Amino acid sequence: MAGGKSILTACFGLRRLQRKASRDAIEENERGDAFRRGYHDSQFESRGNLGLAQWQRVMLWSPAERLFLRPLIKLTNLVYTASPKPKLTQPRTHSLTHIVPGDIKKGANLFKTRCAQCHTVEKDGGNKIGPALHGLWGRKTGSVEGYAYTDANKQKGIEWNDDTLFEYLENPKKYIPGTKMAFGGLKKAKDRNDLIAYLKDSTK
Secondary structure (H helix, E strand, O other): HHHHHHHHHHHHHHHHHHHHHHHHHHHHHHHHHHHHHHHHHHOOOOOOOOOOOHHHHOOOOOHHHOOOOEEEEEEEEEEEEEEOOOOOOOOOOOOOOOOOOOOHHHHHHHHHOOOOOOOOOOOOOOOOOOOOOOOOOOOOOOOOOOOOOOOOHHHOEEOOOOOOOOHOOOHHHHHOOOOOOOOOOOOOOOHHHHHHHHHHHHHH
């Protein structure tokens, strides 16, 4: 008789487990349906800023599902990636001359005090400590005849214009590592703009 009770108890226990498993399956399906209804199309898009951990809580319920979570989550035809949005870098605007013309007179004073001891601007001025600057616009680096350039200047291979001069004059040694030019540069953008305006006018 005791054996019969044990068998009966085991049967009832098995049935309870079966009913519980059935209820769990139904609840799981209901949660899936509710998720699809609540986070589809535009409603899903409005939640596009949720982090990965939040999507785990919203989308997944069982430890097994969390274990197999991947960074890329597909929902219908929409793909959400947990990667942060890349930061867009703004291109640097080199020369102010594209916006505001420099002051030629102030540029002439800068040239006289900072550049004239090494460079000439007139047509037949010739080379001094530095190369002659006449005809500078549109000229390649390291190309003045008769001047002993460093290999760094020869190999730089850029064309002098408003933009390249604007960057170069800020820090010549940084722009052309290995140059023998001792000039430390003009840190103020307005000073560079004024000097470029003068050079552009006087080296034609």
